[in-house]
Amino acid sequence: MDVDLRKLRYFVAVAERLHFGRAAEALHIAQPVLSRQIRVLEEELKAQLFVRNRRATELTSAGEQLLADARPLLAASEALRRRVGRAARGRDVFTVGFMPGLIVTSAVQALRERHAGLTVEVVRTTWDDQAETIHDGRVDIGYVRLPIDQRGLRIRPLLTEPRVAVLPTGHRLAGKDLIGIADLADEHLLQDPDAVPEWRDLATELRRPAARRPGPVFHAVEEKLEHVAQGHGVIVLPLSVATFYTRPGVTYVPIADIPPNQVCLAWDGTRRSPLIGEFAAIATDLRGRADGDRRSGRLAR
Structure with missing residues (x-):
């Protein structure tokens, strides 16, 4: 049956x-x-x-x-419904998901220029739905931040960036040049602990109250920053997100002893769309050029 x-x-x-x-x-x-x-x-x-x-x-x-x-x-069923619906309406659409702090303009424009009749749309995703939007067909390919559940997805590494602690301006660690993740072990983390596994594992190992009774978890970056500014807790963000969302009431301190955040391209592993492969190649090539320009700039100086 x-x-x-x-x-x-x-x-x-x-x-x-x-x-x-x-x-x-x-x-x-x-x-x-x-x-x-x-x-x-x-x-x-x-x-x-x-x-x-x-x-x-x-x-x-x-x-x-x-x-x-x-x-x-169920996600695959929803993705099928979305794609068939778009085809029935005669719309040739390709959708790119992206996480906060990431700029996808150049890759999107390059794909659009190659396919005059193609509508390329972008969707801002969050930590909670960055993989879900791929599985259920809301996006064809996504710029994701690890860690995510990679089951059913193809993943292509794209770039890495340092992570920083976001603190209230009056915090005891504010103003320091560098801190370690152990300095945050007793803090309330205002995000999903799985997004900062180093904090989660340390708090659990040390049996800190924060590991047993975490503070409230917020989802939108703006909401998290507002609660940090009010002194309700701290968060850990990739550097580009912290730079993009600069605002009064909070300060950013680099964390010296945790790995950088890994940004990847991700798409449904069962799909064989030529546009997905083409966009992935474009994004990878643009990233390689940016890295090359940055290295050349350092050598020139």
């Missing part, structure tokens, strides 16, 4: 919330209907997906496996 994508969507909604009532509300269906559909899915798969009692709803091992497999399957 084929797996029903609608039932998979229902399952993911429950699995992500671990609450049938909240999932039903998000899906705009009645809770009894949702419960019935999940039971039917369990019967079709011949596996129990959830353990429910009065206190909690939990995933079984089969449920955890289905969640891992369902997300990319």
Whole structure:
């Protein structure tokens, strides 16, 4: 029996919330209907997906496996729908995703000049959705910042850049020329700890309270900076992002002992679009020229 994508969507909604009532509300269906559909899915798969009692709803091992497999399957389905819809409307569109601090203008213009009838669009992504937008078809290729879940993606390294700590101007470390990641171990990190694995691993190793009770996590760069300025915590950013978002109330200090941020091109590994390969080649070539110009400039001085 084929797996029903609608039932998979229902399952993911429950699995992500671990609450049938909240999932039903998000899906705009009645809770009894949702419960019935999940039971039917369990019967079709011949596996129990959830353990429910009065206190909690939990995933079984089969449920955890289905969640891992369902997300990319649903994303691929959405990507198919988007691409077929664009083709049906007769639109020849290529979309590039980019993370804050990265400038993609030259590569986008170069592709547009090569294909007069092609519409090249750009989409600003975030730490949370930079891979998701590729999987679900919102973008054809993305400039991503590692680390990301690379399953199902092709990755091409593009550039690296140093990372800096973003601190309130009155912070005890403000004004220093360099700091180490250990200096931040007791700080509230106002971003996903997976974005700064060196901080996460150190805080866990030292059993700092920050590792057990992290501060609130914010998503937009502007929102993070506002909370840093108010003294609610700190963040770690690539240098280009910090430079682009310079503002009063915060200061930036280089972190000496962590690797640089890696910027890559990423695209769906199952796609064979010539435009994806062409854009990747353009972006890589432009990056190589920029590096060459920078080296030549240093030698000239």
